[in-house]
Amino acid sequence: MLEKAYDPQVTEDRIYQMWEDSGAFKADAKSTKESFTVSMPPPNATGQLHLGHAVMLALEDIFIRFARMQGKEALWLPGTDHAAIATESVVIKKIQKEEKIRDPRAKFGRTELVRRIAEFVEKSQGTIRSQIRKMGSSCDWSRERYTMDPSLNRCVNEVFQKMYKDGLIYQGFRVVNWDTALQTTISDDEIEYQDREGTLWTFEYLSAEQTGGEPLAVATSRPETKLGDNAIIVHPDDERYAHLVGRHFEVLWPGGVTRHVTVVADHSVDREFGTGTIGCTPYHSKIDYEIWQRHKEEIFADPQQVIGEDGLMTENAGDFAGLSVEKCRQKFVEGLQKQGKLLKEETYVQPLSISYRSKQPVEPIPKLQWFIDVNKKVVVWKKKKMSLKEVLQEVVRSKDICIIPDRFEKTYFQWIDNLQDWCVSRQIWWGHRVPVFYCRNCMDAQDSTDQGSGIRDQGVYVSVEGLDKCSECGSSVTQDPDTLDTWFSSGLWTWSTLIDPVLTGDYSLDLPDLLAQSPDFQKFHPTTVMETGYDILFFWIARMILMTTYATGQIPFKTVYLHGLVRTRDGKKMSKSDPSTCIDPLEIIPKYGADALRMSMIVGQSPGNDFRLYEEKIGGYRNFINKLWNASRFVLMTCESADVDPHSAEGSGIRDQGSGKLPLADRALLSSLQDLIEEVTNSLEGYRLSEAGERLYSFVWDYFCDWYLELSKGEANPQLLVHALRTILILLHPYCPFVTEELWSHFKPKDAGMLIKEPWPVAEKKSKNAQAQQDLQIVINVISAIRSLRADYNVEPSALITAIIHSKKYAKLLESQRSHIERLGRVEFLSIDSQPQQHEHVASAFLKDTEVHLPLEGIIDFSKECTRLAKEQDDLQKFL
């Protein structure tokens, strides 16, 4: 016999082990069944399971279990991510702290540091793997991948090479986002904006003497960058400055630096803001860089880099060289003041670019980097040549890819509209290294010094398998020191994980060969649904679409399901830096069970919307799991007392008995089960997980337990009970796999296997009986009315009473259900007739087509009732 309460702790790990050992998670590429594939968004290899993962795992496990039970060849491919910058900085910090080494990069060198990071990842990878299992995730561990696997590296190199050949990847000297803390570039999407209170300084840029009239003033929040100016920009229609446009000036800055600037007219200037002029600093502002590019011909002087990679002022900053940006700013302003040029100093709120990774301000600096061109029309898609940008738009616009909820399509398009070339190179060591090799010898031999268009320069080789010697001159080559943005390899995730690792060692094969000869890729790609938080729509979803359509000619997935972010009880974001705001799934699971946690994150939530999670909510679903447990216990006890073996109970026998023979409640139950199957299936197929979960919850608790089981007491049909329970367990299994699998072992038919492999039920028309359902509802309403009246008139709960029911329409029906009404309403004398009659001293309830009366004489003590009412009146008066 089952324990009185369900204990997930003694069950879950055992069940998971059983599943895993049985091979139930394993997908078969040779199968002829329709495939259903989910690529698990790979958690950070060194990470800890948090609620974001938990939501993802719960949702995807529901998709995959449902598909598996529906008879599809279901593959859920798990994996971990090398999380380039994040991991490298964690390990560096660890070494700094534990080994007291200030600069581990300098101390160990590249090879050794990378080895140490790999070692650290290796060690900690096991943690996240076991934590994923804790959630009940039925993923195919035999196909686990890691974004730094050699086979994935092969894919990365192949794609890089293909893009290089197509001219989609190029090296360019540009103003990039430099993270001074992490000492690397970051992409535009890795920037966050924060409003900070700053100062806007207005100063005299050109004197009255220089302009020959009014002095020209410029406003800036970054005076120190003015040392790198080579122009002043004004609006073409601005009459104040029209006479200066095209003229060159010499400016002497504090710090003893002299610069030549040209006054240039450009429409990007807002005449209303500040003085209507901009000091143009091409090397420390992307906007200014663009302006410079537009007016290169007119501008006399070259721009100057005055801030270095270390965040300190460069030699070009004259006396300020070596100072920090902040210090220089202060000195510079003081200098202006001394020169008598400072006109105004006001505070204002300015947006500040912050690195998503280090949370430090981003410094725009000029650098030679690798970029992916998103506008070049060389991608063949649906027989047309398009740019990457256009393909990104096309696949969603044409509904090849659907996003749930669909409003995110708009967000997606908006992002694409603003998309610029993607900077993919990073100055860190942990990651996929740029597969480009340089031969100094050949490069030096070449006289071109044009940095901007150096993509096909001599001595530059892109190699998939690596290169030692230059193919031209035979001298040794050096590999590009940079690594690729972590999203470059993540962008390949849906298919690089399906490439046969045995093939990737064979360099005689090209990318199309690899794709064509990998059975997993052929069977399981494109994947069916990609599920992730909406916060990485741009970072990852869009990148996967970009990289995959280009590299494989296929979309990466058909549907994108975006879940909301988990928030605290107060609606705040849970942040790692403040553990008190976090709910730790690893603490919750032992306490409430993974099943309860899963349901609490799915039911009552809608995709794309944030939701708040707190312990009581999880507790509520723990209670539900326990309710299901106890209902099963009851069914088991019923079987026992009727001497029926639950394993040999025959479901189909019940259904074939013919609906006429079964009692009303049984007919209604059978019929309701068909509705349930239909509705749950429909909801799940439409990815409406909350709806299906809620339906199941309410069916089990409010209908099956509260009414059917109560009605069945005393005249239970064990066969039918077992049949109903089996159906419930099957339908609930995707939501709460552990408890249902455990209970299934007590109820499964003799020849059945584990629940995880049980076929999904199909609703049977012949079991449907709308009349029975309606009739049962009438009976339920009558019983509820009696109970309600009893409570209203404070009838002793244990007292047996008299009840009178008048109903022309339902008299016959109610008569046939007399025993149920009597038992559940605690009625001793029940009179049912079809004619309404007048009664005195009765409590009455009027239902549609039915009246329920309880004679009060004798059941309630009127004197006691008077005292009670008097007291109540008293209380109310006091309250008033």
Next chain:
RNA sequence: GGGUGGUUAGCUCAGUUGGUCUAGAGCGUCUGGUUUACACCCAGAAGGUCACAGGUUCGAUUCCUGUACCACCCACCA
């Protein structure tokens, strides 16, 4: 500045093609309760002019327009 979402019981939220919504759930509250599983339970109850103002309609929480407040995304360091 551009865009998106939210505003429904004390709290957290469902409500998918406008009429079984005289508006639902969970938690909380109140009144009772050892009834052949379950107190992680059972029975009963209270509690909402579905943000506000217009419009379309026979009829709107549901569609349209506007307003307010709260989130979020994107752009912008003059």
